[in-house]
Amino acid sequence: MDNIIEVKNVSYQYPNSDYKALDNLSLTIRKGEWVAIIGHNGSGKSTLAKLLNYLLVPDTGELIVDKQPVIEENMWTVRNKVGMVFQNPENQFVGATVADDVAFGLENRGISRQKMLEIIPMALKEVHMEAFADREPTYLSGGQKQRVALAGIIAVAPKIIILDEATAMLDPKGRKEVIAAILKLKARLGDELTVLSITHDIDEAADADRIIVINDGQVVDEGRPAEIFSAGPKLLELGLDVPFAEQLKSALNNLGISVPSKYLDEEGMINWLWQLNSKM
Template structure:
């Protein structure tokens, strides 16, 4: 049985007493070593959820638990040892003059011994393929390289949860693919829980589970294939579906019976090949 790592219990949040509720009585669990994608249109509450997990915000109602510990003002620094975040713009996270200085920063704040710091710098930069850039100034890196360093900086503190809050939004398609490949490998190697908050549907289909937010509440949660099978309903709340899923629909309408809900080119080609072999 999988062990719970993050628990939201009837959480509600708003940014001011006169402001509308951004989250309304939200409850869900995320398990150890699980990859969960949180999606929704702008203003649906998904980024607020990320900030609540890391103690950047606190709920007005309800409780949040990380590894069994309630998130509040007294536990905030312990929580941040468990939860690492990478944001949309990596420049906002850089504080060091070189890549290795930046990766070391979080560990220095936690009083980690120097020998251990050196080991973790090597391991985290190797994990994201940036070991050859350790003496490079961060501003000289490309957008994708900067995000890799930001991820390495989080990995160095050995969190149990890695949150990517629109972390690939500023990258080109190649950069997005490289970062998500890196993140997938990092999760496998480090046994992390991974939470991706994104508009990129190619990222969503890689997750084990998807939480769909709409107007501050959980609209649905299920495996990606089950979520994207509800194409018309997703469009009604302003969300898109993968191109492959739309193409499969059109093929079905033309008389080809695509039995599964393909999520990528490989699955669609396999379905088409199976149909062809039956003709």
């Protein structure tokens, strides 16, 4: 599969900062992948997201999105290919109603009103928000607001969706709603959609095909979720959470109980505990 995102030796330092947010960073994302980029606050992951959409300009290095260099001349071409859902959905709302908000991106692209009237209900249905089309976004829950923001992205059909800490401000129910909507969309579109999840939420990262770990602006590890999560102590050293099942394995190991060396999700851990209990 072709690379849809290429980051080559990119560095970026914010004005008045004493250190580089990104330091000679290189990585690739293949078309159709769901990749989670994890790291502690300040590790550089959100800076990368903004660089990919030309919201920031790198000091050195090169970024390529769907074979287009991310430079000023290509700014709008790249932004049409990349849809971003940010941490605070209220910062993205511009419409008086949910439907108006979803229409905004379509209007900017010169879509006819007749076509918009077809697209808006479909986009809202994709995130189970069609019953809220005439509601004011202000009065929605956090998870509902974020799903409306996602519907606005779905409506313009980008090739890439970047979730920039999109679930960070949500309660567990809201997080599940947003991730479920993305999973449904990804299942329907398959390799036609690439998802880049910028997060420190381990549960969100667990749904990815691949995880890239960033620390102090550099890639320090990458692999399948099972490979990354099995290195529990290493994640803790980087200021990241460890999945509950791995925490439980560590606690049992400290009690002298032999535990599986391979990664287990919560369901796998429950099955193993049942087997262990049946032998005792």
